[in-house]
Amino acid sequence: MKKRNILALITASMMAMTALASCGGDSETSSDESSKESSTTTASNTGDESGEESDSPWQKFDDVKLTYLHCWNGTPKYPSDQYGNDVATAIRDKIGVTVEYEGINMSEVEKLNLMFASGDIPDIVNAPYWGGDGGETAVIKKAATEGRLAAIEDLLPNYPNISDCYDVGIVSQNYLENDLEPPEFEGHRYLIPQQTPGDENGITHWAYGIFVRGDVPEALGIDPQSIKTSDDLYNFMVAARDYGFKDVNGNDCIVATTYHEGWDYSGYQANFTEKKYTSYSLQDDGTVVYDVFNDNWMEKNLFMWKLVNEGLFDKECFNCTDAQADEKVGNGTALMASAQYGVIVNSTKITGLYDSNPEMRYIPIGPLNYADGSQLKQLETMGRSGSPVLFFPTDCENLEAALTYIDYVNSEEGTILVKYGFEGDTFEYNEEGQPRWVDSILERKASGDTSYEDELRERGINFIYGCFYTGDTCYTMFGENNPGDADAAVQEIEDYKLLRPIERLEGYPLSGLVNQYENYETVSQFAFQGTTQEDYQQRAFFAATEEEARQILQDYRDYLTSQEGGIFEDYMEFVNEIAKSRDDILF
Template sequence: MKRKALALVLTAAMAATALAGCGSSADTGSASTTPAASEDTAKDDTAAADTEEDGDYYVDEDGNKYKKFDDVQLKMLVCWNGGFNTADDQYNNEVAAAIRDKIGVTVEFEGIMMSEDEKLNMMFASGDMPDMINAPYWGGSSGSTGIIKKAGAEGRLIDIKDMLPNYPNISDAWDVGVISQKYLENDIDDPSFNGARYVLPTEVAGDVEDIAMWNYGVFVRGDVPEALGIDPTSIKTTEELLDFMQKAKDYGFKDVNGNDCIVATTFHNGWSYDNYLQSYNEKKLTGYSLDADGNVTYDKLSENYVNKNLVVWKMVHDGLLDKECFTTTDDAAKEKVGNGTALFTCAQYGVTIDATKQSGLYDSNPEMRYTWVGPLNYSDGSAQVQVESEGRSGSPAIIFPTTCTNIDAAMTWLDYVNSKEGTKLICYGFEGDTYELNADGQPRMTAELAERYAADSDSVTKELRQRGIGYMAGRSYVAKKNAKWFGESAPFEADAENEYITAYKKVHPVEILKGYAIDAMAPGYENYSDFSEWAFDDVKEKEYIERAFFADTEEEARQIILDYQEYLKTNNGGEMEKFLDYMTEQSKTRDDFAY
């Protein structure tokens, strides 16, 4: 996506003076606690005169021009259960002070330790709202998305549709490719908004290289394939994986403390046992399929769904899968992985590696470092990839309640921190202090910081956070371009990223599947709100499926899964059939549907 330009054309002398003072904490006036005139402008009388003529502005190193405010202080609620780590002093830390010196705006963040839905409902009911809110906006009508849509329809949010083009660094937030056509048509432009746009998508990629790579898969303790004489990358099907697991079980491995091992586990609440079943999955975007007769079908009603879940029953029945994994906490799971008690694990590779680093296993027993299996192929035998739609189809998002005290200042702050200069500041800090430029002119954290980060990333992250480095980016990215600009998605990544993760990314790359995802049509069903409550109820499915996993016999397990399918087919007078008929009719309305 080409970045839209909106900047004054400046003389070379003015541009040169405007760049002064942006390099280090000393130059930014970081000790100041009160708004001050821009040092950059004050250094040149001509520039100062031009600034006075136009009003008070800051021009960044790329020529982008920002209105400068008089110490505007704003609040952003980070509406994600679990809190949000910030610098202890969000006003006086060095990065906040540097931003304030340039544009006169400071944003302070507040986290929550409660349900996102509950918090949003409380705020909109009371009218006690901050200037900005970052919250889940995954699309459709469930959860936070529905609450935010209701707030927009009721006039509780500010329409930013005509404002956004004035802020060039975030003006591509609604471009197809950054977000999907489905997300744009159904959620950003929800019919209840009557043409207004209230939602600014965040944490989306501005370019393909900035798509977050989640690195899902199956991972095995490194000494296991070595002892068994098996190349783990040769394992391409779930059946081959189960045979591998059985051989590992029969061998009698011990963990780092000499205790008996479990064969395979997951992280919290079974996350993500589906990785073990990969060769039963198709490469697709949705949970729907189009059959040979042109009818839309629901994947959870298929025979494949039954067979796939019977594999989990077999894993439990044969002692291959940890029986506790479906209710485990992440802490308990990390202990099993961190001690090498689980021979196989799954979900995201980084989570596995972090568990072994925290326990010390990664360094004390390098032969036990987890490596990847496969990756397993799809059901058609094709290589597994990280499937992505053409643009994200749901995301965290920023909304602006009508209580926002200064929407221009809020948008200007977001515009600046999403510029190349602003992103470099909030992520890397200060040149010559926390980072240097490499031969390509890209920021890299200093060798001293990189060495310390490799040894203890948590302490370095906390240290930098106190200076304001790192935390602002987490909930303010719009169309992320870090990899495009800096050659790495995050500081330390290019030089300090785990070598195993770097290698795994190459065998498990991102692939964009184009098309308008058919599931976008589902909310148009006349009774969708009530229908979706039971038809897509994960809790109900979990009750059936996990009961099947622990059944005494395979036949009993099969019957429980079939009972769940029958529940889906017959509940509410057989409404599922009516819904799928609707989806079939919708499938004929355009020629770019993806399944």
């Protein structure tokens, strides 16, 4: 009996201990924190004191390890040995800092919220910051004003390769005033705008457009580049649907699709859009109108309704993932897709579509013209108006080490190391003194063999730069934006870029002034934040009749004008007033 009691006592105690074990996180965290603290102290002390006698412009730290979070949904590939790979070792030898990378597979906003609420923030974070008052921007601004982020305005000037990251031209005036240095930051700088151009050559050409399987226009006898209007596009899609094309597996095809959650269905609507930058239009009578109240908005959404309703558009694409889209494009199931050309080419690489069915090579349609018949462009302001940003928590293990690392990566020496690797091994200098990957790598790139990317990444080559560069001048320095571009770029993508060139717009975007409206937060909450507009639009696409679709779109207009006692009308009066306040307003 006694034995049984003891056994029962032990069992019950073990169960209680198991239940309590989950509460043990605190002690573990505190031990982690204490070790982090001691490491910080050591690192900063040795780092500050080491000051080795060398010509290196960078301070050398004593083996500081930092964590980096790539807060973008979809974890990129990183080297399996983040500490010991060749590039990490070379950087550590130079500045004594090693960065360990990790990504996320969840919503960026959700991750940011979790981090800021818990206070558990990696030493360096890279996150989307598109400007305005919603999404990630709102969360990061809140974190900055509520003491979660480290101010870097006093440190930035010490790092010459990134100190110009706030210059207008690299970032736009509007972005600078409203998002990077908004009034609520009270003069502090918390963010490093990233993936920004250092000059005109540094602007990324995204190569957005609609791309069609090459055998389709050939079979239909239509020149895809002759498709310039929405009518042309519609007729082409109908002909493609009725022809009865099959995919590589002999299954029926989808006429037109997109990538994740409908990205980028607006490509099919391009012919309804005006050549402008903001969501506001200047009418002939001089009044400013919000796009939703334009006829164009109604028409372009009814066009989408027509495509969906007539079986010309992939009904599943508004709720699909990139992996599903890859499958549709990679197997030639989607005759057309609207996205960045590079993304489409990548989908075909996954399945080897071009090897098995070279006739199915995706080629550009049009591009469609703007509503006024002019050539479609990639519009850019003078400097980026929204970008990825880098930021650091107030308890960053070693802020100076983090900034030194970023500064080094942005230097010419660092850029060559992280992008091209090692001279004589992975790259050589050409006659102009520009680094070029060695032929063996270029040949593999040109042949479409992507395995070289994995091999280089394992050595730490060509993945770091994208996470840290700011004020990019690679083209000016090296004659190519990315390694291999000059010798082995995907030619069809380069050709397409010429069909839809970049145009830089001067002026101050009206969207950067409207937040001066006294009740802007109220208007913003119901009109600009969240997915309400998109929900209405997409619901209209699936309406049973055109009349119903028109009514749903009208309901959204009514929703805007009826909220908060009809405040939107007052807001638009303010927008009209503020639009007259400057001569350089950009619509």
